[in-house]
Amino acid sequence: MENSYVLPGQEYSRDTSYIESRITRDGGDGWPVEPDRYRLVVARACPWANRTIIVRRLLGLEGAISLGMCGPTHDMRSWTFDLDEGEQDPVLGIHWLAEAYYRRVPGYLKGITVPAIVDVPTGAVVTNDFAQITLDLSGEWKDFHRDGAPDLYPEALREEMEPVMQRIYTEVNNGVYRCGFAGSQEAYDSAFERLFTALDWLEEHLSTRRYLMGETITEADVRLFTTLVRFDPVYHGHFKCNRNKLIEMPVLWAYARDLFTTPGFGDTVDFEQIKSHYYEVHTDVNPSGIVPAGPDLAGWLEPHGRESLGGRPWGDGTPPAPPLPAETVPQHATPLPGGVAPA
């Protein structure tokens, strides 16, 4: 995603108006669930897109929904398929992701964001509503889940999950952006306070349970993970979220490492692209465009000790298979501990 504005002296606000069509089993919006029809367009750098990469992998939807991958940097206009041969997405045949937006809404004026799901036959974006996309991958695409796919959004837990996910969204996922794009010292100071209040709560909350909702991984963990994994590499310095590094919060750091070494999480993370995106794209924050060489990331593979909290990470399911060779992050070409081995 890159879809925001800040006015001088003001608090950062995220533009939350999206193309909200849904791909559903009944096709009520005109886009029925159908394998081999849609393409999920992401950028590994983007935390909101990272969610969808993880959920697609955990649910084993690789065979049903293909993956298009934008590069880590983009200009004012659009994310681009600059990593692909000829700088064109091989399926959609476009360079600018914006082209798929224009096919849906000619002259589309809002942010060209990832994740976006594109209807391949028409080449038009169906939805870029990131919060709904992962929930629909869980709920609407059930018939195409792999055997042993976990239930990331269990009916029985939804009421309890809602406020947790809401708090993670406003205070953490978006909270780091509120710090980084604050338009005044006052707005920043108050954003900083909100962010670390939420992180202190999570540090406490996760001290007695292995995952956010208890003993099993859910959508809520996916949403928290994508911010935590970016915390020390970018948010701590670039967004001035610097009361402390993640590694200074022992519970959250162990929780993040536990997920990182869980198949489907760490193997989707490309630290190089993450750093490149934030430090090169936000020239208003980092005019030089120079990407820091740190931090040392070796600690991510240290034992986390969270097994002692017990839990059934996959509930009644099983871990996902390694990523497809074409979707393997180069940094993870050698297996991570905990069986996170690419094919």
Add this chain to the structure above:
Amino acid sequence: MENSYVLPGQEYSRDTSYIESRITRDGGDGWPVEPDRYRLVVARACPWANRTIIVRRLLGLEGAISLGMCGPTHDMRSWTFDLDEGEQDPVLGIHWLAEAYYRRVPGYLKGITVPAIVDVPTGAVVTNDFAQITLDLSGEWKDFHRDGAPDLYPEALREEMEPVMQRIYTEVNNGVYRCGFAGSQEAYDSAFERLFTALDWLEEHLSTRRYLMGETITEADVRLFTTLVRFDPVYHGHFKCNRNKLIEMPVLWAYARDLFTTPGFGDTVDFEQIKSHYYEVHTDVNPSGIVPAGPDLAGWLEPHGRESLGGRPWGDGTPPAPPLPAETVPQHATPLPGGVAPA
């Protein structure tokens, strides 16, 4: 100090041409050692000026050389006495430090830097040669040292100290600036490598001895301390020196805390002014001018355990008295552990 340039794509270079007159016992340059005649002008924010504040305090020269204090921020033109009543230095009667430079060299075109020693009767800068100033406070001003002043620059050690101080200067004191003001990714990457190579060497070097030159505090420790104390608050994030925080290097971190709680070191440090200076003045690095709220500094007062290495911190001397009330950093108005109590 603020005296530097960087060309696009190039390595940062410090302009090292100074007004190099010396105040000496024999008055060979025209400025003889004489109490109550000179004013040392500093800014607490500046690491090069911080050296002189520490050495003046350790040697007990407060009664012989008065202290003028510029505020943490300045514009393109000059440091200013904006903290003083009427924004004028009460002794020199000037607002811009530049005025004292112009009295010495009309139309002076180089950087208006701190530390600078001003001859009060003429109001003209005698020297801003920071490296020589502290050595002369030790060597030339001996007759005015307090009883029990340590020998920070012992004759017998000078040959051994020279390469250590040189390496600390080029690789560490200036090394962090080389990272922060690098004009290209290549220049930054190489600066980062040099900096952390030196810090790794120091981590090793200080693991078996309490101070850089052995069992007693010397000028070399003063020079290293002023960079270390700024590392996590500014250099780590603002200058992208982010392989790790200082607190992640156990030996250096304990060494820095040991000095911080030694009278004459921590009590000269004003973290608020330090952060304000770097984040507000370098708008080319931090266009918003927003000053980070972090890091949490509570750790500076944790026990450091370095006493177990033994040592005679003051040699044959004694610790300095608390700072003068007028020179007390507000943050240290309550005593630090280890007896670092202001009057």
